[in-house]
Amino acid sequence: MADIARSEPRYGNRPTMKDVAARAGVGLKTVSRVVNGEPGVTPDTEHRVREAIEALGFRRNDSARVLRKGRTATVGLVLEDLADPFYGPLSRAVEEVARAHGALLINGSSAEDPEREQELALALCARRVDGLIVIPAGGDHRYLEPEIRAGVATVFVDRPAGGIDADAVLSDNFGGARAGVAHLVAHGHRRIGFIADRPGIHTARERLRGYRAAMEDAGLDVADAWVSLGPTDPERVAAAAGAMLSGPEPVTALFAGNNRVTVTAVRLLADRERPVALVGFDDIELADLLGVTVIAQDAAALGRTAAERLFRRLEGADEAPATVVLDTRLIARGSGEVPPAGG
Amino acid sequence: MADIARSEPRYGNRPTMKDVAARAGVGLKTVSRVVNGEPGVTPDTEHRVREAIEALGFRRNDSARVLRKGRTATVGLVLEDLADPFYGPLSRAVEEVARAHGALLINGSSAEDPEREQELALALCARRVDGLIVIPAGGDHRYLEPEIRAGVATVFVDRPAGGIDADAVLSDNFGGARAGVAHLVAHGHRRIGFIADRPGIHTARERLRGYRAAMEDAGLDVADAWVSLGPTDPERVAAAAGAMLSGPEPVTALFAGNNRVTVTAVRLLADRERPVALVGFDDIELADLLGVTVIAQDAAALGRTAAERLFRRLEGADEAPATVVLDTRLIARGSGEVPPAGG
DNA sequence: TTGAAAGCGCTAACAA
DNA sequence: TTGTTAGCGCTTTCAA
Numbered sequence: 001m002a003d004i005a006r007s008e009p010r011y012g013n014r015p016t017m018k019d020v021a022a023r024a025g026v027g028l029k030t031v032s033r034v035v036n037g038e039p040g041v042t043p044d045t046e047h048r049v050r051e052a053i054e055a056l057g058f059r060r061n062d063s064a065r066v067l068r069k070g071r072t073a074t075v076g077l078v079l080e081d082l083a084d085p086f087y088g089p090l091s092r093a094v095e096e097v098a099r100a101h102g103a104l105l106i107n108g109s110s111a112e113d114p115e116r117e118q119e120l121a122l123a124l125c126a127r128r129v130d131g132l133i134v135i136p137a138g139g140d141h142r143y144l145e146p147e148i149r150a151g152v153a154t155v156f157v158d159r160p161a162g163g164i165d166a167d168a169v170l171s172d173n174f175g176g177a178r179a180g181v182a183h184l185v186a187h188g189h190r191r192i193g194f195i196a197d198r199p200g201i202h203t204a205r206e207r208l209r210g211y212r213a214a215m216e217d218a219g220l221d222v223a224d225a226w227v228s229l230g231p232t233d234p235e236r237v238a239a240a241a242g243a244m245l246s247g248p249e250p251v252t253a254l255f256a257g258n259n260r261v262t263v264t265a266v267r268l269l270a271d272r273e274r275p276v277a278l279v280g281f282d283d284i285e286l287a288d289l290l291g292v293t294v295i296a297q298d299a300a301a302l303g304r305t306a307a308e309r310l311f312r313r314l315e316g317a318d319e320a321p322a323t324v325v326l327d328t329r330l331i332a333r334g335s336g337e338v339p340p341a342g343g
Numbered sequence: 344m345a346d347i348a349r350s351e352p353r354y355g356n357r358p359t360m361k362d363v364a365a366r367a368g369v370g371l372k373t374v375s376r377v378v379n380g381e382p383g384v385t386p387d388t389e390h391r392v393r394e395a396i397e398a399l400g401f402r403r404n405d406s407a408r409v410l411r412k413g414r415t416a417t418v419g420l421v422l423e424d425l426a427d428p429f430y431g432p433l434s435r436a437v438e439e440v441a442r443a444h445g446a447l448l449i450n451g452s453s454a455e456d457p458e459r460e461q462e463l464a465l466a467l468c469a470r471r472v473d474g475l476i477v478i479p480a481g482g483d484h485r486y487l488e489p490e491i492r493a494g495v496a497t498v499f500v501d502r503p504a505g506g507i508d509a510d511a512v513l514s515d516n517f518g519g520a521r522a523g524v525a526h527l528v529a530h531g532h533r534r535i536g537f538i539a540d541r542p543g544i545h546t547a548r549e550r551l552r553g554y555r556a557a558m559e560d561a562g563l564d565v566a567d568a569w570v571s572l573g574p575t576d577p578e579r580v581a582a583a584a585g586a587m588l589s590g591p592e593p594v595t596a597l598f599a600g601n602n603r604v605t606v607t608a609v610r611l612l613a614d615r616e617r618p619v620a621l622v623g624f625d626d627i628e629l630a631d632l633l634g635v636t637v638i639a640q641d642a643a644a645l646g647r648t649a650a651e652r653l654f655r656r657l658e659g660a661d662e663a664p665a666t667v668v669l670d671t672r673l674i675a676r677g678s679g680e681v682p683p684a685g686g
Numbered sequence: 687t688t689g690a691a692a693g694c695g696c697t698a699a700c701a702a
Numbered sequence: 703t704t705g706t707t708a709g710c711g712c713t714t715t716c717a718a
Contacts, residue, residue, distance in 0.1 A: 014493045016695055027705040032697065040703055057489035062469040063409045064695035067710050072406065074449070074470075083435035083643075085428050085628065092426035095452060104466060106417070106449045109438060123447060126405040127417075146400035150357045263629065270632055285428065286606065286629050289613055300426075359711055370689035375713065383687055407711035410694050 015056040024052035035060050066128065075131040075310065076124030077107040078117055086259055086282060086299050087135075090157070093303030094133055101311050103130065112201075114138025125152055131310045133157055133303075139200065141166070153313040157306040159202040160323065167313075168323040169306040171297040173203050173281075176328030177210025178217075180279040180295045181255050183330060185218045188339045189253040189277060192226065193244035195237055195265070196257020196281075199229045207257050207281055226251055232260040234267075241268055245276065252340035253277035259284050266292055269335075279336040281328075293336025297328045358399040367395035378403050409471065418474040418653065419467030420450040421460055429602055429625060429642050430478075433500070436646030437476055444654050446473065455544075457481025468495055474653045476500055476646075482543065484509070496656040500649040502545040503666065510656075511666040512649040514640040516546050516624075519671030520553025521560075523622040523638045524598050526673060528561045531682045532596040532620060535569065536587035538580055538608070539600020539624075542572045550600050550624055569594055575603040577610075584611050588619065595683035596620035602627050609635055612678075622679040636679025640671045 017031045024031065026045060033041050034049040041049075052058070066072045075098050079087045095105045106124060110117035117137040121144060124132060131153035134141070139162035148154050148166070156168040184192050194211045197204040208227065215222050225247075228240035237260070244251045254269075254276060256262040262280030269276050280287075283296035305324055312319075360374045367374070369388060376384050377392040384392075395401070409415045418441050422430045438448045449467060453460035460480040464487060467475060474496035477484070482505035491497050491509070499511040527535050537554045540547040551570065558565050568590075571583035580603075587594045597612075597619060599605040605623030612619050623630075626639035648667055655662075 018695080021705095028695095029697085029705060030703090033704090036697090042703065045703080057493070059465070059469055059489070061410075061471060061695055063406060063415065063471050064710090065697075066406045067404075067410050067695080067712085068697045070710080081435065082438060083431040085431060088426040088428060088431045092424065092452060095425060095450075099451075104449055104451060104470070106447055108442075108447060109435060122402070126402055127447070128404060128406050146402070150400075266629065266632060284629070285627065286609065286633060289609060289633060290629060361711080364689095371711095372689055372713085373687090376688090379713090385687065388687080404711055407694090408713075410696085410711080411713045413694080 014061070015058045016061070017058070019056055020049065020052045020058050023056060024048045070128075071130055072128050073103045074127070074129045075103050075105055075133065075307075076121070076127075076129040077105055077133045078110055078120050078124070079107060079135045080112050080137060081109050082107065083109075084259075085285065089300040090135075090303035093300040094307040097304055097307035097311065101314075103311075110135075110137040112137050114140075118143055122147075130314055131155070133306050133310060134161075135159060136161060136202070138162065139202075153310050155306045155310045155313075157302050165321050167306075167309055167321045169302055169309065170323060170325050171203075171302065172325050172328050173206035174210040174213070176281060176295040176297065176330075177207035177255065177257075178214045179210075179328070179330050180281065180293075180336070181211050181214035182217065183293070183332070183336055184253045184255065184277055184279055185214060185220070187253075187277065187337055190220055190340070191223075191249060191251040192220075192253045192255060193241070193251035194227045194255045194257065195240050195244075195261050196229050197232050197261075204229055204257055211255055223249075229257075232258060232264075234264045237261050237264040238268055241265060245272070251276075253279075253336075253338075256280040258282055262287075262292065262294065266290060266335075274341045275338045276341070277336055277338040279330075283331065287331075288333060291334030293333045294331050295328050296331050298326060301326055357404070358401045359404070360401070362399055363392065363395045363401050366399060367391045413471075414473055415471050416446045417470070417472045418446050418448055418476065418650075419464070419470075419472040420448055420476045421453055421463050421467070422450060422478045423455050423480060424452050425450065426452075427602075428628065432643040433478075433646035436643040437650040440647055440650035440654065444657075446654075453478075453480040455480045457483075461486050465490075473657055474498070476649050476653060477504075478502060479504060479545070481505065482545075496653050498649045498653045498656075500645050508664050510649075510652055510664045512645055512652065513666060513668050514546075514645065515668050515671050516549035517553040517556070519624060519638040519640065519673075520550035520598065520600075521557045522553075522671070522673050523624065523636075523679070524554050524557035525560065526636070526675070526679055527596045527598065527620055527622055528557060528563070530596075530620065530680050533563055533683070534566075534592060534594045535563075535596045535598060536571070536584070536594035537569060537598045537600065538571045538583050538587075538604050540572065540575050540604075547572055547600055554598055566592075572600075575601060575607075577607045580604050580607040581611055584608060588615070594619070596622075596679075596681075599623040601625050605630075605635065605637070609633060609678075617684045618681045619684070620679055620681040622673075626674065630674075631676060634677030636676050637674050638671050639674050641669060644669055 020031045021028045098105050108120045114137050125147045134156050136159045141161040142163045160168040230236050256265045259282035280294045283294045363374045364371045377389050441448050451463045457480050468490045476498050479502045484504040485506045503511040573579050599608045602625035623637045626637045
């Protein structure tokens with residue numbers, strides 16, 4: 001009997017550079033040179049090496065390469081939910097920039113859970129991604145300090161980092177919401193409801209600030225009952241809207257704090273006889289056909305800008321951390337231009 | 344003067360297990376045991392090691408671990424476009440299954456370019472992902488044969504592999520399209536247009552087959568002018584639809600071969616005075632409000648099923664490659680129930 | 687319970 | 703032009 005096979009054949013017993021070298025009758029380093037397109041190999045030698053590579057089906061093991069070189073050519077993206085249509089274009093934009101720099105993208109969803117965000121970000125660091133783009137779920141990112149010190153370039157997107165000084169690329173949430181609410185005021189509304197995500201989320205708070213600022217600009221008081229922050233599942237949003245739209249002094253307009261709230265609001269308002277004005281934060285697909293007025297942010301630009309900043313750092317740029325704020329844009333399509341119903 | 348610093352400090356000079364061992368006054372292997380929760384370490388020793396880990400900010404380098412263990416706990420997902428709303432839920436479902444198995448997800452977009460698909464898939468293999476989920480852009484996957492032989496579990500989703508025998512998880516494109524077209528026929532339509540993606544794409548061909556089958560079932564001839572396959576950008580789709588809807592014998596209904604075609608068709612038909620019936624393949628957000636009748640496929644189920652199959656293989660299941668076909672579902676919302684206009 | 691030595695597959699440094 | 707050696711940081715093996 002021959003030897004018992006090794007318990008765990010590595011990589012399914014793939015050929016290594018050593019195998020290629022043996023077959024081609026050259027040294028290991030010569031194979032490395034050919035594989036990596038380094039100069040200093042005669043065409044004849046190169047030919048023999050290529051034949052051996054072909055014959056054996058050799059493919060370089062990047063894990064070993066990474067260990068030696070210290071760079072993985074991989075960036076990590078921690079986002080909230082890969083399935084959310086807002087993050088698709090953002091991811092794609094990051095991917096395109098990464099690709100232009102020869103890097104791949106590992107991404108994962110935090111599901112809006114700070115612990116999961118941390119777990120994910122640290123798992124990515126353990127794999128030694130060269131850089132990290134994070135859409136924060138939590139408000140405390142001090143856990144990343146050792147990583148950043150150790151050289152992991154890190155950029156936050158959509159929401160700023162908490163507790164550390166780091167690059168961030170954000171939309172003008174405050175200004176956007178303020179403009180949206182001002183638009184409703186300009187169309188005659190005085191009682192305007194505001195429904196958004198949980199108050200732990202930076203964008204929700206900023207948009208609320210914008211709402212309050214616009215109301216104050218117009219000299220309007222805000223009743224407590226007009227503001228509702230919480231989870232954005234349809235049930236919660238429907239309940240919040242229902243409360244605002246009933247009673248003796250119902251709101252005549254709604255400002256929806258993100259795409260999910262807007263979608264639910266559109267569904268609700270479609271069923272009502274009395275028209276209620278609506279402006280939503282974030283553009284949504286087919287909003288044009290539905291006539292939904294929105295404050296649009298450019299998700300792809302957020303991703304692109306963040307990724308470009310990341311790679312600039314990876315290429316050695318030594319600027320101080322900075323926050324970039326991208327403009328939003330009001331797109332009037334009808335729902336925001338409805339005048340107040342009744343009196 | 345001390346030594347000149349090393350030219351390229353690896354990983355920003357992160358501490359290694361060796362450093363931790365030195366600081367804790369123990370052997371390297373003991374640190375490894377603590378880090379990996381292996382038994383056989385006294386509480387006292389463990390405590391000292393943990394202190395050293397904490398003090399140095401040590402984090403295990405998974406790249407090195409991967410090299411030794413031969414498994415990366417990473418799966419690769421090659422899809423067409425991360426920004427397409429159809430693939431968001433699919434990716435997310437794959438991610439969730441991967442997460443349940445302790446694995447991370449690297450994903451990239453082929454942009455419907457076969458070369459890019461191959462480049463991406465092979466880059467993932469070079470990183471030694473444990474498994475690969477591919478939404479094919481090209482029709483020839485023989486380039487993956489050596490990889491699969493070497494042990495990379497591979498599952499194709501949404502479209503089957505070309506030239507190799509491999510697992511696939513598909514939607515019932517033929518049956519779905521046939522049902523959708525039959526639905527239009529049942530509502531009185533005789534001249535039905537079919538607009539879909541390029542004929543190189545498997546799903547487009549299958550849906551066309553379904554369309555033809557439904558027409559044949561109804562004893563209806565199909566005029567050449569009623570079928571248009573090609574890129575799904577709005578301009579091309581609008582031109583195709585425009586042609587079908589004009590002339591002496593315009594179609595009275597359209598079957599849209601995917602979500603992008605449907606969106607464009609909805610926009611176009613909204614502007615017309617004569618009603619034209621529409622059934623689209625793939626559900627789209629807010630289709631309920633717009634009253635768009637669709638053949639819905641379950642993108643998340645596609646991803647989940649594929650990922651589960653992948654991990655079953657990674658856990659050693661040795662079944663023959665198989666194709667799983669998931670049902671589609673007709674959702675009537677109004678646009679597909681419009682009777683033919685005119686005569 | 688603990689640790690020393692070997693080696694995963696590759697690249698950097700240097701030698702021939 | 704080519705090859706040899708060392709070693710990236712970890713896990714495996716085996717011995718103490």
